[in-house]
Amino acid sequence: METQATATEQQLFISTEAMLRHWQGHRNLTRRVIEAFPEDQLFSFSVGGMRPFAQLAMEIIDIAVPGVKGLADGKWEKVESFDHSLGSIKTKQQLLELWDETTKVIDEYWPQISEERFQQVEVAFGMYENANYATFLYFLDNEIHHRAQGYVYLRALGIEPPFFWER
Amino acid sequence: METQATATEQQLFISTEAMLRHWQGHRNLTRRVIEAFPEDQLFSFSVGGMRPFAQLAMEIIDIAVPGVKGLADGKWEKVESFDHSLGSIKTKQQLLELWDETTKVIDEYWPQISEERFQQVEVAFGMYENANYATFLYFLDNEIHHRAQGYVYLRALGIEPPFFWER
Numbered sequence: 026m027e028t029q030a031t032a033t034e035q036q037l038f039i040s041t042e043a044m045l046r047h048w049q050g051h052r053n054l055t056r057r058v059i060e061a062f063p064e065d066q067l068f069s070f071s072v073g074g075m076r077p078f079a080q081l082a083m084e085i086i087d088i089a090v091p092g093v094k095g096l097a098d099g100k101w102e103k104v105e106s107f108d109h110s111l112g113s114i115k116t117k118q119q120l121l122e123l124w125d126e127t128t129k130v131i132d133e134y135w136p137q138i139s140e141e142r143f144q145q146v147e148v149a150f151g152m153y154e155n156a157n158y159a160t161f162l163y164f165l166d167n168e169i170h171h172r173a174q175g176y177v178y179l180r181a182l183g184i185e186p187p188f189f190w191e192r
Numbered sequence: 193m194e195t196q197a198t199a200t201e202q203q204l205f206i207s208t209e210a211m212l213r214h215w216q217g218h219r220n221l222t223r224r225v226i227e228a229f230p231e232d233q234l235f236s237f238s239v240g241g242m243r244p245f246a247q248l249a250m251e252i253i254d255i256a257v258p259g260v261k262g263l264a265d266g267k268w269e270k271v272e273s274f275d276h277s278l279g280s281i282k283t284k285q286q287l288l289e290l291w292d293e294t295t296k297v298i299d300e301y302w303p304q305i306s307e308e309r310f311q312q313v314e315v316a317f318g319m320y321e322n323a324n325y326a327t328f329l330y331f332l333d334n335e336i337h338h339r340a341q342g343y344v345y346l347r348a349l350g351i352e353p354p355f356f357w358e359r
Contacts, residue, residue: 038307075344173337
């Protein structure tokens with residue numbers, strides 16, 4: 026009953042199901058940006074002293090996996106426990122495989138997150154207090170933001186990036 | 193009654209009101225990226241042959257104004273009628289003033305857009321067929337994407353960009 030009350034007070038912009046499709050569409054595009062990099066440049070190329078794209082992709086993965094689990098069960102890992110290092114990832118293929126495993130984790134956990142959970146205020150990663158929907162939007166916006174850095178890197182390398190509107 | 197039916201079938205991720213705050217928070221950050229550019233570099237600096245940030249900011253404005261009006265009334269301007277040219281905008285101050293006028297237009301029109309309007313499928317700008325919420329997310333994602341280009345430009349110029357998490 027509480028669900029109905031919430032839903033009729035608040036006008037729906039987007040449903041939880043549609044937001045998952047939106048996210049996975051973006052992740053599909055980010056995957057194609059990883060693929061577009063030449064192997065060596067993926068791990069080394071930089072503009073203005075910023076991190077290579079492999080490290081940005083790793084940050085995106087590092088947020089997504091504990092992020093979607095935290096959103097589902099409210100048991101947030103502490104932010105100190107992940108450092109976005111590449112660890113054992115040394116090739117594009119390994120990075121893409123980790124990306125695809127992440128896709129499966131998201132598809133498994135997201136449907137467990139209720140409307141109420143998304144509206145609840147929590148301290149994500151033991152550090153960022155916000156409504157869970159806003160915490161999630163931060164993950165997504167951060168991915169779009171870092172992927173766009175990858176677009177500039179590709180352009181600077183003379184490589185045509187994937188179309189932004191293809192998901 | 194139809195509103196209730198829609199709302200109980202679909203789990204709410206974010207309300208229309210919260211999405212307006214989210215957008216204006218992003219727009220506030222983009223405004224500070226415009227401000228961070230030295231006057232001349234705003235209109236001229238580029239990496240990898242991409243457009244200067246003033247032109248990217250103009251594209252964002254050019255989509256936002258007819259975009260929010262189209263979402264409100266369903267009378268979409270044809271895409272041919274806007275070309276993202278800077279027109280009479282020749283200074284940072286003029287660009288910021290246009291940005292602030294856009295902020296007011298958005299605040300005026302957004303509350304007129306109902307939950308039903310956002311779920312409706314339309315041909316935005318006479319060209320892009322999609323649910324209106326997805327069309328809007330494209331506007332927002334496009335802004336985050338182009339603003340991130342601005343971040344790389346600033347870094348390449350040796351300028352610290354505004355914090356991504358401050359809105």
